[in-house]
Amino acid sequence: MTFALVALNASAQKAGGRGWLDNDHLQTRYGALEFKGGYPTDETAKRLRDAVELNRAIDVYMTQMPTVSWYAVWKGTADAGSKQPNQMIIWETLMDGQTLLLTGNTETVYGLASIDLRKGPVVIDVPPKMLGGVSDIRQTEIAGLGPTGVDKGQGGKLLILPPGYNGQVPDGYIVRKSASYRAVFGVRGFQVDGRTDQAVALMKKARIYALADAAHPPAQVFFNGSGKEVDTVFPDTVAFFDDLGTLVADEPADIFTTNDRFAMSNIGMVSGKPFKPGDAQRKLLNEAAQLGGAYARVNGFASDDPDRMAYPDRKWEYTFIGGSATWDAQGYVNADRRAAFAYSAIGMSPAMADKSVGQGSQYIWSMRDSQGRFLDGGKNYKLHVPAHVPVKNFWSVVVYDAVSRSLLRTQQRLPSVSTYTGPVANSDGSIDIYFGPKAPAGKEKNWVQTVPNKGWFTLFRFYGPLEPYFDKSWKPGDIEEVK
Known part of the structure; x- marks a missing residue:
């Protein structure tokens, strides 16, 4: 989505009939723009910079929505219940309206876990017949699980490596590398005779732990999400850009395209650097998030x-x-x-x-x-x-x-x-x-x-x-x- 600057008069035709701006006063959707001898006035320059920054921020909102949304799932899952590393939420008696999760369903049993690779590789012990997978923070699949997945439905020890990992990889693992340090493990199970107990029991056979703890894995923590306030939905405020800024700062730069990185740099987000917008920029970014959310509703619902x-x-x-x-x-x-x-x-x-x-x-x-x-x-x-x-x-x-x-x-x-x-x-x-x-x-x-x-x-x-x-x-x- 790109908002073009549109002049509402034809005064630019003065400059030799070539359409060049000379001594012109343009009435636009961004207010009056003045040029003297082809040069913008200070007010015009500021107005246009603000307009371009706002429009680029809206573009960033729309483009990076899948990433920020998945980060909201990652954070909401990690912050629920006991808030312990590698905990797994299972909606044991199905998902209901107390959970905020984008279009979750009420028929299958869900399980979610936040995978944090910032301290090294993580092992997921997958039981046979588990359906689901692991996705990086861009919602790109790292490994699918089930009959057509990397385990062929037989289960096994899935080893997820962090970006740039060059350490030793032991034998006996199904090895996959993540493009991001954060990943989400998600599984689902079907009811049997209208009951969820078999699906829940299967999920509770899963284990998630650091490779460094493989000799003595800690006890797996499970949290029943049914009927609980679990929030995994991203905001339409400046907090959206705060979340994105966190990812840009400490995830590998190459999870984003060069065009993405250029657009984000224009609103102060640079790989490897903390995102610290000032008050004026936060106000602009809050407006961009609200306009982005408004357009997202048009784009999706209309x-x-x-x-x-x-x-x-x-x-x-x-x-x-x-x-x-x-x-x-x-x-x-x-x-x-x-x-x-x-x-x-x-x-x-x-x-x-x-x-x-x-x-x-x-x-x-x-x-x-x-x-x-x-x-x-x-x-x-x-x-x-x-x-x-x-x-x-x-x-x-x-x-x-x-x-x-x-x-x-x-x-x-x-x-x-x-x-x-x-x-x-x-x-x-x-x-x-x-x-x-x-x-x-x-x-x-x-x-x-x-x-x-x-x-x-x-x-x-x-x-x-x-x-x-x-x-x-x-x-x-x-x-x-x-x-």
Whole structure:
């Protein structure tokens, strides 16, 4: 996203008809700009420098959102519970609205751990059949785990090396190197017969410890995140830039592109140096974060990307626009598509975007009703889900707060309807799901509570999607307002 300087008059035509600025007074969106003999006045120079710095800061906000978001996950995970090194949070009775995490779901058991490589390599003892992986601070996968991962689903000792590590690597490890000193270990498990105990037990077989402690690993610390205040969502204030400044200062410079580093240097962030903006710059950066957050909501919730629509006759949109987790389906990285995802979600994994019939997962989302209006928590709606949802594993419809982009907090603990919640089906096998402040009489099993004066959106998840999802011979109805 780039904001161009636009002059609103044609006075520049004076200079020989060539469009050069001479003795000109321009009225622009940035105020009056004056030039005398081709030279800017001091006021004009200051005004334009401030405008360019603000615009570059907004660009930095949009471009670095995935990194700062993942750092928020890293910090929120490390600061929860006992705050001990290598602790692992497990949402043992599923994730609920008390946790602030971008579009987490209410059906799978999550486990998260912050990996800190600043003191040396870290070992993760992975049990067999564990699903998940490790990603660096840029949300780039270091190692996937599971049948298609580095362990082939057999488990093993995963050794994560820090950037630039040249020490001895012992035998018997699956070795991977991280581009950053901070990494996130994330795993998930499925319910069995509506219970989470098997998934939790498997996760509790994992161990995380420094390679230096491999001979005598310390006891693994687990923290149950269910029903707990765990905050992993990044801010839309100057604190966003404080977090980014921390990463620029002490992570390797090459995790950022040269263009990234140039843009960040223009707002005072230089690799290896502490970020210490003065009061005036902090005020400007706070404005940039708020404008960036405002544009992120336009970019994500009111996108005009023609490839976002999942169906030509529905309001459902793809979360991975272009079908690529690397956002380069057009031959270049589309930073707007990446930012649209990053503002409301985490986990840019190919398994979430690539077509793989009966494997992985697929996601569509909607924030509008059948008439194109944003969803209103004070109104009542109905979603018709045709019979035979095309999934091998399970499906879910989960409701999120449009402000926090996290699970909507209501009197319902889990704001969702899914395979696991046992909704009542119609005679033809289809299911009607209701949304609103109060349940329609007799529809409690098929109802998700919403909150007046709060916008909301929903994700429709398909785990193990089957061919009718991909060829679109099956598709959900739109969300329709019910008067």
